[in-house]
Amino acid sequence: MSTNHATRSAFAPGKVILFGEHAVVYGQPAIAVPVTQVKASATVTPASPGSGLTIVASDLGADFRLDTAPPDEPLTAAARLTLFHCSTAEPDATLTLRSTIPIASGLGSGTAVSTALIRALAEFLGCPMETAGLSALVFEIEKIHHGTPSGIDNTVIAYQKPVYYRKGTPYEFLEIGEKFSVLIAYSGMPGNTREAVEGVRERWQKEPDRYNQIFSRIGEISQEAKVIIETGNPDHLGSLMNENHELLQEIGVSTPELDQLVFEARNAGALGAKLSGGGLGGHIIALVKSNIDFISGELEKKGAISTLITPVTNRNSNR
Numbered sequence: 001m002s003t004n005h006a007t008r009s010a011f012a013p014g015k016v017i018l019f020g021e022h023a024v025v026y027g028q029p030a031i032a033v034p035v036t037q038v039k040a041s042a043t044v045t046p047a048s049p050g051s052g053l054t055i056v057a058s059d060l061g062a063d064f065r066l067d068t069a070p071p072d073e074p075l076t077a078a079a080r081l082t083l084f085h086c087s088t089a090e091p092d093a094t095l096t097l098r099s100t101i102p103i104a105s106g107l108g109s110g111t112a113v114s115t116a117l118i119r120a121l122a123e124f125l126g127c128p129m130e131t132a133g134l135s136a137l138v139f140e141i142e143k144i145h146h147g148t149p150s151g152i153d154n155t156v157i158a159y160q161k162p163v164y165y166r167k168g169t170p171y172e173f174l175e176i177g178e179k180f181s182v183l184i185a186y187s188g189m190p191g192n193t194r195e196a197v198e199g200v201r202e203r204w205q206k207e208p209d210r211y212n213q214i215f216s217r218i219g220e221i222s223q224e225a226k227v228i229i230e231t232g233n234p235d236h237l238g239s240l241m242n243e244n245h246e247l248l249q250e251i252g253v254s255t256p257e258l259d260q261l262v263f264e265a266r267n268a269g270a271l272g273a274k275l276s277g278g279g280l281g282g283h284i285i286a287l288v289k290s291n292i293d294f295i296s297g298e299l300e301k302k303g304a305i306s307t308l309i310t311p312v313t314n315r316n317s318n319r
């Protein structure tokens with residue numbers, strides 16, 4: 001395979017789960033959309049002969065070398081997997097990573113970093129990757145981050161499109177019938193997806209019938225939301241978000257801080273709100289139509305560390 005030693009860069013957006021988190025791990029459908037206002041980037045530049053590959057994670061203030069990092073260090077694991085996929089020896093290069101996606105916030109920071117890293121390194125090596133192959137490699141790194149990921153995060157981030165995802169079946173991209181806006185409010189408490197997923201699994205094992213019923217209802221909510229999103233009338237998503245949040249509370253992944261932000265969002269005029277992602281911290285989302293700045297301001301007054309509005313459209317926006 002020929003290698004190309006010109007500098008290469010790649011980007012990947014953040015993401016947010018609109019409906020179906022956790023239930024998606026148990027085979028129910030879920031909906032996720034890219035968040036293009038935040039992104040991870042990777043740049044690979046040639047380095048002096050014999051220097052090998054160094055990964056510089058600027059935001060973590062850390063450097064990793066391929067030959068010394070432990071096998072489960074996710075950044076070097078992503079680089080090794082890319083070299084293996086491209087049947088290429090370690091290049092002499094510096095791979096610099098940057099990200100504006102808050103870590104452990106549920107916006108897909110780790111997934112976006114892996115995606116940008118693999119895409120940039122593969123291009124540097126002269127073996128650009130199809131999106132399906134890229135998503136599959138990122139999924140392998142997701143296992144290091146999360147243990148038993150459903151695959152929704154790597155799919156939405158690698159394809160950069162709204163996705164209706166059900167494990168084990170071909171994913172579908174969503175056609176957005178009418179643009180709508182989602183407000184994302186970060187609680188300031190880092191989420192822990194691995195712990196949340198493991199906790200749900202333990203409780204599901206103790207009460208399988210009850211949990212299966214909840215997962216089924218969450219799956220129905222995702223199906224109903226898909227129809228609404230595709231046919232327009234997105235205002236009707238609000239009540240589905242509210243119900244989805246209650247079910248996430250029931251499976252034990254919400255926190256008082258997330259519940260409070262959900263309450264404040266609705267109180268300030270959002271059409272609906274729920275936690276999003278793994279939970280136990282991280283962020284909430286709210287469906288907002290009017291008085292968006294007011295609702296954001298209220299959430300920031302009532303404990304949100306930051307807020308962000310993301311439009312959900314068919315466009316691969318913000319690029």
Ligand code: PMV
Nearest residue numbers: 021022106149150193277278
């Ligand atoms: O915490 P996040 O945003 O990475 O979301 C995880 C979503 C889960 O459904 C909880 C887990 C998964 O792998 O789908």
